[in-house]
Amino acid sequence: MTAGAGAEPSAPTDTGHRPPSPGAATRVRLHDLNSRPDGAEWIVGRMATGEFVALPEVGKQALDLLGQGLSAAEVGERLREETGEDIDVPDFVAALLALGFVAELDGREVPQPAPPKPTFAWIRPPQVRWVLSPVVPALIALLIATALLTCPPVPLDYRTLLWSAHGSAVIALGAGAGWTLLLLHECAHLLAARATGVAGRMRLGTRLQFLVMQTDISGIELAPRRHRLTAYLAGIATNLTVSALAALGAGATDGTPRRALAALALLALLPLPFQFMVFMRTDLYFVLQDVTRCRDLYGDGVAYAKYAARRVLRRKESATGSAGDPSRELPANERRAVRAYSVVLVVGTALCLAFLATVTLPADITLFTRAAARLGPGHSTAERLDATAVVVALGGIHLLWARTWWRNRRRE
Template identity: 35%
Template sequence: MTVTFVELTAHREADGWIVGRAPAGPFVALPDLGMETIELLSAGRSTAEVHAELHRRHGEEVDVAAFVASLDRIGFVARIDGRPGATVVQPRPSLPWLRSGHLRWLVRWPAAVVWCAVVLAAVVLLVRSPERRPGLADLVWADSAALVLLVDAVVASVVISLHELGHLAVARAFGVPGTVTLSTRLTVLVAQTDVTGAWALPRRRRVLVYLAGTATDLLVAAGCLFGSLGFAADGTVATCLRAVVLTIGLGALLQWALFLRTDGYFLVQDVSGCRNLYGDAGRLLRFWVRRGPDPRPGLPPRERRFVSGYAPFMAVGAVLTVGAFVVVSVPVLVRLLVVAGGDVARGVSGPHWADLADGVVGLAVLAAFHGTLLWLLGRRLLGAVRRRRGTT
């Protein structure tokens, strides 16, 4: 059996090789023996010849045919004995007109110097001007709850979009395509940028991709603080700008909730040398409740220690997140729905057009946000059920 591979990219890391399908993945971690097998097959040797050669070199029995089958399932194989391999659809990149040449300046030292200067100046401003510091009271900047809810939703959407654009732009500067989509982290609605292709980069560059969203957040927050200097500290505009800074800060806290698959999680996973920390920890938790095999024997000692420590941390974080949703978010949502419904009722019976507008806007914002969350959660649950049925 002879094998032809699709275009693959590979680079050496401390514990083996990262091999993937250019430019968007998927990627796998392989030991030296796995990379050697791919090189021998790529040279035109048959699986039987490669098996014999590996046995001669290392004295090991390698099931080359099974290895090829596993690579075929993830889309690495173009042809097997002249027959097409499995087809893997790669995600369509967002903003495909953005090219690496347009964005290369983002990852050069002058941009880093400017970013550091702006953020440092914003920190100095916060220290020297206490009246410019954001607080929770800034989130309620108008008497109309519906107006605050609507504007805050728009601001949050813009901030999140800029955050994801930061990831996308830095990844694209390194020639990595990225796709921005909506998803969920447990009960949290999030936007995410799929930059799987970053595994083709050295670790130092991957770290820049992970940190790009937070770097963008800090730059936007600094801009809002400087913009507030043009207005009275207790004025509506300055209050709104501080509310934006606070919104960014709250979002940044979520990005470092390491028990979810957030920016901070991916950074920790990569720096720790783990390949699938979240997935391995999930399998370990299922093993602890007697619902699956123990994943640790198949992991290197370093990864085994990280996974064993991360699994209980992930479980506690998940319980707290779901608990907060039930205990805090649901009652708040019910209260907001009652208030908005009361505004609509008063507006219709009055008629009081201001109350009616407040109620309609409030219900529309709540329906858009929570409807999207429920739709994504339902789609994920349905996909999990289908996969489970397909494996039974």
Template identity: 35%
Template sequence: MSTVIPGDELPGEPVPSGEAAPVGASPGDVPTGGAPAPVPPGAPVRLYPLTYLDEGDEVTVGRPDIDSYAVLPADGAALLRRLGDGVPPAQAAAWYRQTYGEPVDIDDFVDTLRELDFVRETGDDAEPAPRPVRWRALGAAVFSPVGAICLAALLTAWVVAMVRSPALVPTYHNLFFTRYMTVLELVTFVCQFPLILLHEAAHALAGRRLGLRSRLSIGRRLYYVVFQTTMDGLVSVPRRKRYVPMLAGILTDLAVLAALTLGAAATEGPDGTPSTTGRILLALAYMTLLRVSWQLWFYLETDLYYVVVTVLDCVDLQATARDVLRQRFNRILGRPHTVPDETRWHPRDLSVSRWYSWLLLVGWTVSIGTLLAGVLPVAVRVLSTVLGRLVTSHTHGTAGLLDSVGFLVINIAQLAVIAHLVRRERHARRTRPSTVPS
């Protein structure tokens, strides 16, 4: 769980692995499942052991044992430290007013701490037992100077191999390792799962290296099975230590790309032509290269996006940049527009988005270019092959005809599943009873 407590009009820090739920300073902003009892005036609030990461005007506070974090303004963190030192809430509120010249709703503040599970409830006297982080030693070994040297050597060997044999350079032609389109689709589809899993596992392992309770899980997007990495604890480590966990997936993809290409090189015959196994490896290498290039699609909030946000010390740069870009185009087109709401966006986001919004356009351009140069030619060739076999089935034999029919059935079935899910969701929305307050 990751939560942000803004104060003095300062939004919180973004959490790369999930969305941050804002908790405000007024009772209406705090999600409640029931009203907590008021704090007795003279009784101190008992808190669990908390970690504090000072970052200028903001402080990240959290319980690493349950992955519950919040980003507080410096004055809010100071108030929390007073409560942690055993100062009763009433006295802490008086200290805050004397120090900062403003009153504080201490009961609301403590209620928010309860929502974050920072407060020890009555009868909960046991210290949370520290749980060892599994695979930490492996993560430290993989993402170490020795590991970096091995990766550099692997990438160097990859470049040398491509210089010596241009047939190893990744191109979309590598996807067509067989003339059977059904085999092509099934092999590339099935073999991508372990490679995507390896990408996400690298994120999790790099997080474990820092002692974070990173988790790898399986989720679903529509009917696609996806792998997800959760690293809420990343907000509790200094910024300079966050880059390796963020870049671990891309570095692993590059290592996989090099290893697949070198594996294909090892199968080359005397004429320099890879074997069937080698051609399959080159097809997977090309798909891996596409995944690496897709990291430039900033608007999809990829790994590189979070690296940029961390480097620039921003909060929600993506949404702010889109807003600025929208207003800019409205002015160019002469449409009605409003000035971006400076109370809604973090001042740092507004400052950076003036130029980052143009970089967002570059990301869109790269994504369209990748589609045109890397995906569209493949689709055109596949469809022309399939339709050509259907039109001239007498020249391609039964095997070619069955392959084309099988390919079409697989893809039509996928589209049918999507259409069914969309129709079912729309039906559920239409038939959902509306709630009318009494």
């Protein structure tokens, strides 16, 4: 879950001039910032934009003093007296400017892009605060337990999905339920994050060869841990809730409704194994990152994997030296987690791309070429319509993936 599509960020307002570079006499007015302690550091950020940063204790003190209206020179002198450290406060202010934390510099407004428009902006945090109540997971657990204990088990095989003799009905339920469940899953992330004050934006995204819907809840890092985990796990909880309700409905009915509800229960469970593919930053990836107390498990894992590959190939580092190891500067617990995750990242990515190369792409290319051949003369109208549907469906999904991939790369 970066969890997503919101509106594109608007361009910065052109005021005709740039704010002066920070100096000793610089004074700032900061935007509304949130913070929380995290071990020996502080997580500080701006909810409106989702930007956040980890600061040492002295950095948090400098931020607080700047927020009180002291000049950079006054802040530096105060910190020198209280901590004995000599801080380059103008340089610190420049970093705050880059993060978008500064509203005014020496009385002059700092031009910045408007924050991206949230998805479902009309939903306010007080309206969904109940999502964070500990009663909610207790009720979901009770519902799941009731379904498991009182309902006949739903067979976890393809026959359950073929609930009707009419193929169109099977496809209609699969497509309708699939997209509805996907939307509910992402909305659950969005509402849980919104309850903490995080705006949240839903959009299409890509994970390797997969086209996904994701919800950007940047800023949730500033919330308490229980609220963070609630936001990360809200989508999975939604799937389990729908599955349990459908199973209870199937147990209370008979005939076609029972078979359809059993199929719905299984359809709600099918996306969950995907969440264990943590090398693609799924919901469980963010749980893993939080539990291991890593700042950027994926980014650090990629960096370490590249370093390890260079060592093996002996291109830049020696076979025995550790110079250049990007994980060396991390705390011991993060270093262990990053190195272990890098193995999962490399193996998982390789397996996914191998499956793409040996199964998915050959199947898609074969279907596409066969369909294209049936578009020409000598084929019936029914064959041409079927071929057109295949070309449009396959071509459309690949074009949508490519467009989404390109658009998201341009944003980065």
